[in-house]
Amino acid sequence: MITCSKLMPQGRGLASVLVKRASTITLDWDTRQKSRFDAVDSSQRQLGIFLPRGTVVRGGDVLVAEDGSLVRVEAAPQTVLRITACTEHGSPFDLTRAAYHLGNRHVPIELKPDHLKIEPDHVLADMLRAMHMTVVQVTESFEPESGAYGDHGGHSHDQSDTSQPHTHGPDCKHEH
Incomplete structure (x- = not known):
């Protein structure tokens, strides 16, 4: 080995x-x-x-x-629930609201501009459907957010290192 x-x-x-x-x-x-x-x-x-x-x-x-x-x-592709806002009587804000409620339950969640992904859970699926979200089981890779204290692209927002100020904008010089 x-x-x-x-x-x-x-x-x-x-x-x-x-x-x-x-x-x-x-x-x-x-x-x-x-x-x-x-x-x-x-x-x-x-x-x-x-x-x-x-x-x-x-x-x-x-x-x-x-x-x-x-x-x-x-x-690896795996079974996940893909969550989107209902196109008939929903709005893009509904996706934000759904992410809030899932985060409140500390559910690992992958955030995309037009959908969310979570591991299968019939209770959460029912909750989301009650919020008029569209929930579909699919087989895709799953890369949930790392959380508030996790790695966010390989750099730190720790202000203790003052050798180089950390800025965001056109002169940022690193990827986000």
């Missing part, structure tokens, strides 16, 4: 050609939330993943194996 104990979020810092050549593992959200798990990569190698506690693995992340090889993580 080959051990992987380093994670490079979204392969940052690696040449894209290296990431494209890397073997892959396809994992569902349940597994990607764990910091320790076993997997088999696309080259049929047995991998033991040992990351710091609390680490969440995202689709597009790259693991570094003990032998120096790279393993690209893909988010």
Whole structure:
């Protein structure tokens, strides 16, 4: 078994050609939330993943194996509920309201401009339908938000580092 104990979020810092050549593992959200798990990569190698506690693995992340090889993580398609505003008698604000109510229940949620995704839950589906939302079960990858204190694109809003002020706007010089 080959051990992987380093994670490079979204392969940052690696040449894209290296990431494209890397073997892959396809994992569902349940597994990607764990910091320790076993997997088999696309080259049929047995991998033991040992990351710091609390680490969440995202689709597009790259693991570094003990032998120096790279393993690209893909988010597996899984059953999720896709939630959209009712086109007949709803409004785009309804999606915001639904996200609020789901967040209030601490439900892992993926936010998109025109829909939300959550793991299947018939009680929540009924609640959303009562709010006149359209709820459909689909098979897609699931990448829920990391939460208020999670990673939001690889930079910190910690103001203790004053060597470079953090600004948003045309002179921001980093991606969001």
